[in-house]
Amino acid sequence: xxxxxxxLTPDAALHGSFADLGLSAQLLKALSEEGYTTxxxxxxxxxxxxxxxxxxxxxxxxxxGKTAAFALPLIDxxxxxxxxxxxxxxxxLVLAPTRELAAQIHESFLSYGRHSGVRAAVIYxxxxxxxxxxxxxxxxxxxxxxxxxxxxxxxxxxxxxxSVEYLVLDEADRMLDMGFxxxxxxxxxxxxxxxxxxxxxxTLPAEVRDLADSMLRNPLEVRTAPRSTPAETVxxxxxxxxxxxxxxxxxxxxxxxxxxRVIVFARTKHGADKLHRDLEKAGIDAAAIHGNxxxxxxxxxxxxxxxxxxxxxxxxxxxxxxxxxxxxxHVVNFELPHEPETYVHRIGRTGRAGQTGAAVSFCDxxxxxxxxxxxxxxxxxxxxxxxxxxxxxxxGMAESVPPARSSxxxxxxxxxxxxxxxxxxxxxxxxxxxxEQSPGSTAAVAAPPRAAQHARRKxxxxx
Ligand code: AMP
Numbered sequence: 001x002x003x004x005x006x007x008l009t010p011d012a013a014l015h016g017s018f019a020d021l022g023l024s025a026q027l028l029k030a031l032s033e034e035g036y037t038t039x040x041x042x043x044x045x046x047x048x049x050x051x052x053x054x055x056x057x058x059x060x061x062x063x064x065g066k067t068a069a070f071a072l073p074l075i076d077x078x079x080x081x082x083x084x085x086x087x088x089x090x091x092x093l094v095l096a097p098t099r100e101l102a103a104q105i106h107e108s109f110l111s112y113g114r115h116s117g118v119r120a121a122v123i124y125x126x127x128x129x130x131x132x133x134x135x136x137x138x139x140x141x142x143x144x145x146x147x148x149x150x151x152x153x154x155x156x157x158x159x160x161x162x163s164v165e166y167l168v169l170d171e172a173d174r175m176l177d178m179g180f181x182x183x184x185x186x187x188x189x190x191x192x193x194x195x196x197x198x199x200x201x202x203t204l205p206a207e208v209r210d211l212a213d214s215m216l217r218n219p220l221e222v223r224t225a226p227r228s229t230p231a232e233t234v235x236x237x238x239x240x241x242x243x244x245x246x247x248x249x250x251x252x253x254x255x256x257x258x259x260x261r262v263i264v265f266a267r268t269k270h271g272a273d274k275l276h277r278d279l280e281k282a283g284i285d286a287a288a289i290h291g292n293x294x295x296x297x298x299x300x301x302x303x304x305x306x307x308x309x310x311x312x313x314x315x316x317x318x319x320x321x322x323x324x325x326x327x328x329x330h331v332v333n334f335e336l337p338h339e340p341e342t343y344v345h346r347i348g349r350t351g352r353a354g355q356t357g358a359a360v361s362f363c364d365x366x367x368x369x370x371x372x373x374x375x376x377x378x379x380x381x382x383x384x385x386x387x388x389x390x391x392x393x394x395x396g397m398a399e400s401v402p403p404a405r406s407s408x409x410x411x412x413x414x415x416x417x418x419x420x421x422x423x424x425x426x427x428x429x430x431x432x433x434x435x436e437q438s439p440g441s442t443a444a445v446a447a448p449p450r451a452a453q454h455a456r457r458k459x460x461x462x463x
Contacts, residue, residue: 016038016039016044017037017038017039018031018036018038018039018043018072021039021043021044021047021048021051022047022048022051023047023051023072023073023076024076024079024116026079026115026116027072027075027076027112027113027115027116029115030111030112030113030114030115030116031072031112034111034112036068039065040064040065040068040069040224041064041224042058042060042064042065042066042069042222042224043065043068043069043072045222045224046058046069046070046073046198046220046222047069047072047073049220050069050070050073050074050077050196050198051073051076051077053077053196054196054218054219054220055196055197055198055199055216055217055218055219055220056070056197056198056199056216056219056220056222057199057212057216057219057220057221057222058070058198058199058200058201058221058222058223058224059200059201059202059203059204059221059222059223059224060200060202060222060223060224063326063348064224066170066200066224067104067105067108067170068108068112070094070168070170070198070200071105071108071109071112071113072112074092074142074166074168074198075109075112075113075116075118076116077166077196078091078092078116078118078141078142079116079117084139085119085138085139085140085141086139086160086163087137087138087139088136088137088139088157088158088159088160089139089159089160089161089162089163089164090121090136090139090140090141090142090143090159090161090164091141091142091163091164091165091166092141092142092143092164092165092166092167092168093143093145093161093164093166093167093168093187093191094109094142094143094144094145094167094168094170095145095146095147095150095167095168095169095170095175095184095187096144096145096146096170096171097146097147097170097171097174097175097178097180098124098146098174098178099124099125099126099127099146099295100298100302101170101171102122102123102124102144102145102146103122103124103144105122105144105170106120106121106122106142106144109142109144113142118141118142119139119140119141119142120140120141120142120143120144121135121136121140121142121143121144122135122143122144122145123135123136123143123144123145123146123149123150123153123159124145124146124149125146125148125149125152126294126295127295129149129152129153129158132149132153133153133156133158133159136153136158136159143159146180147175147180147183147184147187148180148183150187151183151186151187154187154190161187161190161191162190162191162192163192164191164192164195165192165195165196166195166196166197166198167188167191167195167196167197167198167215168197168198168199168200169184169197169198169199169200169211169215170200171200171201171202172184172199172200172201172208172211172212173201173202173203173204173205173208174202176205176207176208176211181207181211184211185211185214188215197215197216197217197219199211199212199215199216199219202345203341233351233356233357234331234347234348234350234351234356234357234358234359235351235356235357235358235359236347236358236359236360236361236382236383237358237359237360237361237382237383237384237385238360238361238362238363238371238382238383238384238385239360239361239362239363239384239385239386240363240364240384240386240387240388241362241363241364242364242365243364243365243366246334246362246364247275247278247282249362250264250275250279250332250334250362251279251282251284253332253360254279254284254312255284257330258329258330258332258358258360259329260327260328260329260330261305261310261313261325261327261328261329261330262310262312262313262328262329262330262331262332263312263313263314263315263328263330263331263332263346263349263350264312264313264314264315264331264332264334265315265316265317265331265332265333265334265335265337265346266290266314266315266316266334266335267316267317267335267337267338268316269290269291269292269316271334271335272288272289272290272314272315272316273288273290275288275314275334276288276314279312279314284312285309285311285312286311286312286313286314287300287301287304287305287311287312287313287314288301288313288314288315289301289302289313289314289315289316290315290316291316301313305325306325314334317337317342317345317346325349328349328350328357329350329357329358330350330357330358330359330360331346331347331349331350331357331358331359331360332359332360332361332362333346333347333359333360333361333362334362335362335367336361336362336363336367336370336371336374337370338370340370340373340374340376340377341377343361343374343377344377344378346359347359360385361382368388
């Protein structure tokens with residue numbers, strides 16, 4: 001799962017080689033086995049400073065290679081001062097907001113560290129704790145964890161973080177959005193002050209800045225892309241459509257246009273389930289992923305999505321965070337998100353690793369203000385595929401949005417459903433590599449703290 005760093009930035013030639021960054025021979029060997037040839041910009045900027053022991057504040061977009069930017073130098077920092085981990089303890093602690101992201105970071109440490117003798121464990125909620133507790137029994141070099149389960153295990157004295165030397169906080173803004181900031185502060189409060197801290201966030205709401213200020217000492221700031229800038233490789237468009245026409249429009253789009261790997265974003269768990277059922281009824285192979293799905297169900301859906309004949313993945317924002325796939329050809333916003341920055345995160349799922357991608361957003365009459373907020377954030381309009389209706393917004397919709405042919409819908413045999421009829425054959429093979437960034441709730445920023453927290457909690461429950 002590699003991307004082409006050259007395609008990520010026009011001046012990649014300036015970023016030299018991994019050997020120039022001062023990494024060990026063991027890491028260089030693992031990197032060449034991974035097929036990485038050139039550091040990405042954030043890697044080139046961050047690695048030498050992290051190796052030198054400096055704190056880091058990284059503002060990095062999705063898919064920039066930030067995991068390697070912290071994992072590689074930390075592996076060498078561990079090697080430079082080898083020490084047997086003590087029972088239940090770790091030397092590096094990485095906090096990540098979701099289990100999927102935690103699992104991916106853990107995998108990255110294992111694969112980059114395979115010639116460096118790195119012992120790593122991962123702990124997250126939603127599964128039994130026994131295996132995780134066992135993995136920590138003798139201690140590890142690197143522990144990757146989601147905050148809630150980590151606090152649980154600390155409370156049970158199965159994990160001890162009092163001797164952590166290196167802390168990584170990944171996707172801090174998402175932590176905030178998911179309501180984990182309190183847990184994070186609690187965890188950080190139990191750690192030694194004398195440590196190296198690497199802090200990553202895709203966006204910078206005020207609360208994230210405050211958290212960073214409280215955790216970092218004279219950090220190096222690395223920014224790989226301006227805030228809320230979607231990749232240039234994503235072609236964006238909006239379709240004005242009445243709410244009741246959305247489903248038919250989606251079916252039509254999936255049959256005629258979005259024939260690659262597609263993620264359809266729904267705003268709520270309930271909405272995602274309904275859409276999933278509707279697509280299957282229309283004979284389109286689909287899978288849903290959201291917060292009410294068990295870990296096993298999520299893994300199954302993701303495995304199918306990575307397969308050469310992927311179902312359409314219907315996802316809520318939070319569940320979509322763990323999707324690590326590069327060649328998503330289309331993102332469809334079935335509903336526009338409340339927070340404009342979430343739009344940027346969603347469409348960051350496509351157009352990755354230099355590939356082109358398309359993001360199509362459906363906008364009904366009630367969503368016009370959300371569209372305006374998104375366009376304001378992007379500082380430019382999203383090209384519209386049809387005329388926004390004049391007067392009563394819903395009135396002009398029927399003409400401008402042709403519904404799918406009735407013969408397209410609802411009659412597929414079981415076999416057709418699996419095979420996803422109407423989609424182009426020989427669609428590209430899986431080429432993974434993706435993760436997401438985080439929004440800052442504009443509503444929450446404007447509201448007083450208590451109301452903001454309440455709004456966030458309410459929003460989270462629906463995801
Ligand atoms: P990340 O931003 O950490 O989620 O990384 C995005 C994807 O890029 C992952 O699939 C990585 O395996 C891949 N990747 C990271 N660094 C490089 C690199 N220097 N060259 C090629 N692929 C990379």
